[in-house]
Amino acid sequence: MRYAMAMDTKKCVGCSDCVVACQTENAVPIGYCRDWIVENVEGTYPNLELELRSERCNHCDNTPCVRTCPTGASHIIEGGIVKVTHDECIGCGACIEACPYDARYFHPDGYVDKCTFCDHRVAKGQETACVSVCPTKCLYFGDLDDANSPVSKILKNRKWKVNAPEAGTKPQVYFLI
Amino acid sequence: MKEELFVSGRELEFIDPVLHIWHWQIPLYLFVGGLAAGLIFFASYFFLKGKEDEFPIAVKIAPFLAPIVIVLGLMALLLDLRHPAYFWQLYTTIRIDSPMSWGAWTLGAIMPLSILWPVSYIYDLQKYFENSFCKMPYKLMTWVIKLKDRYWILEWIYEISIKFRKPIAIINLILSIILGVYTGILLSAFNARPLWNTSLLGPLFLVSGLSTGAAAIMWMARDHHEKITFSKIDLVLIGVELFFIVHMFMGFLASTAVQQEAAALFLGGEFTAIFWGFFVFVGLVFPAILEIMELFGYKIPISIPAFFILFGGALFRFIMVEAGQITRYLY
Numbered sequence: 001m002r003y004a005m006a007m008d009t010k011k012c013v014g015c016s017d018c019v020v021a022c023q024t025e026n027a028v029p030i031g032y033c034r035d036w037i038v039e040n041v042e043g044t045y046p047n048l049e050l051e052l053r054s055e056r057c058n059h060c061d062n063t064p065c066v067r068t069c070p071t072g073a074s075h076i077i078e079g080g081i082v083k084v085t086h087d088e089c090i091g092c093g094a095c096i097e098a099c100p101y102d103a104r105y106f107h108p109d110g111y112v113d114k115c116t117f118c119d120h121r122v123a124k125g126q127e128t129a130c131v132s133v134c135p136t137k138c139l140y141f142g143d144l145d146d147a148n149s150p151v152s153k154i155l156k157n158r159k160w161k162v163n164a165p166e167a168g169t170k171p172q173v174y175f176l177i
Numbered sequence: 178m179k180e181e182l183f184v185s186g187r188e189l190e191f192i193d194p195v196l197h198i199w200h201w202q203i204p205l206y207l208f209v210g211g212l213a214a215g216l217i218f219f220a221s222y223f224f225l226k227g228k229e230d231e232f233p234i235a236v237k238i239a240p241f242l243a244p245i246v247i248v249l250g251l252m253a254l255l256l257d258l259r260h261p262a263y264f265w266q267l268y269t270t271i272r273i274d275s276p277m278s279w280g281a282w283t284l285g286a287i288m289p290l291s292i293l294w295p296v297s298y299i300y301d302l303q304k305y306f307e308n309s310f311c312k313m314p315y316k317l318m319t320w321v322i323k324l325k326d327r328y329w330i331l332e333w334i335y336e337i338s339i340k341f342r343k344p345i346a347i348i349n350l351i352l353s354i355i356l357g358v359y360t361g362i363l364l365s366a367f368n369a370r371p372l373w374n375t376s377l378l379g380p381l382f383l384v385s386g387l388s389t390g391a392a393a394i395m396w397m398a399r400d401h402h403e404k405i406t407f408s409k410i411d412l413v414l415i416g417v418e419l420f421f422i423v424h425m426f427m428g429f430l431a432s433t434a435v436q437q438e439a440a441a442l443f444l445g446g447e448f449t450a451i452f453w454g455f456f457v458f459v460g461l462v463f464p465a466i467l468e469i470m471e472l473f474g475y476k477i478p479i480s481i482p483a484f485f486i487l488f489g490g491a492l493f494r495f496i497m498v499e500a501g502q503i504t505r506y507l508y
Contacts, residue, residue: 040181088266
């Protein structure tokens, strides 16, 4: 089982529903967020191109954060989801230094927190909060090992890219281009 | 043009626009870790070569600084932890892949051994401080000796520390090298920070740590032969350090785009003046020149090169921790 997410950059309008849904679902403290929208503009006027991306922790296959955690608080659960055990985390910040995507943050209570692919929802067979609220339905979530899951099917049919592949982390959030 | 903005969500002050989660506590700890590693290394090395009377300060006296600075460093680290009540979790597991775990265990092992070593020389320490300007260390040593004479357990620890000097020295030799090199390996393991992600950082930190240790010994030494020997050792270490620094930058420039951008911070960017002017020149080249002049017969007060080497060692780590967090792959 290998959970992954795909995000269609051609359909995203930058409405930030995914940001707010995540903050609501996971009781994220005010001022913090687990996912965010990036607007990328390239070219010279008037030939400009705009790309909107909804980004989060990539739940990488080759996680630098789990590797560097001195206590094992950062760990990988079934399906490749990267999680943090709150009362094993000492708040040293090594995982934050190790993440090329800067996806982690210090929770005000002291431990390190980040997107968890809503594993509490996934365990019940639901989709993640961000995927379920997207008004343009541009987010796909599922099991890459299951050929019939939404994410497997869309990745077979569309061109995609990932963020900073040269960092060697094998990220599992794909951007459809 | 290419412009990437966060239009929603992420604007945490300690992540954007640049990462800034490690403040002064971390470079302070890296500095004292290197200094303690240097002090313990030279003490163990010259003891095992049988030169404890030829270099009395290096083997018997200077190592008393090691546990003191290690404790200061550990307090700084504890201050940096955001979830300090759980710090003991570090000692419930050994994670081979995590240099931070190696460091926690190395420190845990070296701490008691670095206390046992000066304890075994407590009488020599008392004599060294007898006529010094500040009366406090002498009073402290006298009080420790009185405690030892009163409680049999302390007397037993003292006897053990003398009896097992050779095995302790061998273990300390290895642990001090691990302590000196792991601080650099720790930073270089974060491939997300391109400035740190060079395998030269570990050896560079080790040599810098040994150099600060030799400088401290040189400063405390009383007889001329010991001063000159450690001055020569420091000169060689400074030469190696300069060689590593040049090769580190050559490596960055011959590497990927993110590493070239990281090197650009030091070759025309905001860290150029402070790194080459204050660290390389004032902290390495200038003390080296003074030490060469001393070898040619000029009388230089030893405190000047020693102070600037220690200053350079600390400044180097402050620069690297700050600049490394600025370098990144994205945005």
